[in-house]
Amino acid sequence: MPADLGPEKARKPRADAERNRQKLLNAARAAFTAQGGLVSMEEVARTAGVGIGTLYRHFPTRDGLLVEVYRGEIARLCQEAELLAATKTPLEALRAWLLLFVDHLADNIVLGDAVKATAGESKADATAQLLTALDILMDNPIAVGAMPDPGVESLDLLRALYGVATASPSSNWVGAARRMVDILIAGMDSRETSPNSA
Amino acid sequence: MPADLGPEKARKPRADAERNRQKLLNAARAAFTAQGGLVSMEEVARTAGVGIGTLYRHFPTRDGLLVEVYRGEIARLCQEAELLAATKTPLEALRAWLLLFVDHLADNIVLGDAVKATAGESKADATAQLLTALDILMDNPIAVGAMPDPGVESLDLLRALYGVATASPSSNWVGAARRMVDILIAGMDSRETSPNSA
């Protein structure tokens, strides 16, 4: 009697279901990162090689599918944060990760745009995960005295970079975003008290 | 054959056409600022009290209408920039205008989101206008030596603020955006050379 919540006579989940779910996720990731929120569900289903009905059973809402793809990307970023926190000095880790975040945006602009338009709770979960990872990176330099408390929420740093990244895909925004990382770090590092923080 | 460009026998534009155009713009502004890009064209036409065909003659594409509303808002911001440049010291004018920009975002989040998803050339025009106004505000403090050249494009400042503003409508982002203005100003004001600007 292995389980207390025991689905006493639970069947094993069907293999084809899980297979199709993966095919759908892969097709969706490709489509969303390439075209953003514009892709039709029909096209995702066709690319995945399943019927539209199958798509909707696995992901009842369009946003659900979008967020699921998004969560995968976030998980990757969180792992990278842990790695950096373990291998670099606090301030360097923060800066390195912000630069990584810029690179990540470069691969996922349209996906991010599409996700931003959704309002699901799973999205909030994923974002919270990201925030937790970043908080560690920000708290460390403050704790060891490498940086004063800047008075902004950590997530706002990401939002600032996100804004730089998304506003104009045509120009060389990656360079601008990298310089912005340094401006932010320098601005946070500055000990001058500014009027708004009063 | 009097004129090459000559509208020798041009009729006076019809009064009802201009009237309907205004009604459409007003209805569109109200709808877009309230609901963003989700509004249906049918609803805009209905609110304006005209037929759907009339809407499409005046604004052949959905984006055209969106951008037209956007241009009105931009024009207002540009006027404010001129006023500030004329009445404040350079660095103060820059800071004050950035704070104004944050307020502007507070009133137009969804509109901005919708506009960002478009790619028209009129949108580029309007954005260029805004950029010109901001460039003056940024060049002034540099010219008088109140601030070193920060090495970022002026528009990137707006993008950074935009990112902070749009990412999470529920929390108190206005405060965060205002603090971000000071971080940016402090960061640009810092004379330390950072690795990425090399």
Added chain:
DNA sequence: TTGATAAACGGAGGGTCCCTCCATATTTAA
């Protein structure tokens, strides 16, 4: 191996929205 049955599949179809087209109505100019 072979049924029985729970679970998954796929696509037809109802509803909404986008935009075009053109017969009708209104405005301007003679």
Added chain:
DNA sequence: TTAAATATGGAGGGACCCTCCGTTTATCAA
């Protein structure tokens, strides 16, 4: 007042969203 130019509005073709349900397939018990 009348003719020509211009504007109006809504029916309708096409795309897409999502639901529903008859058919197919995988699992499990005998």
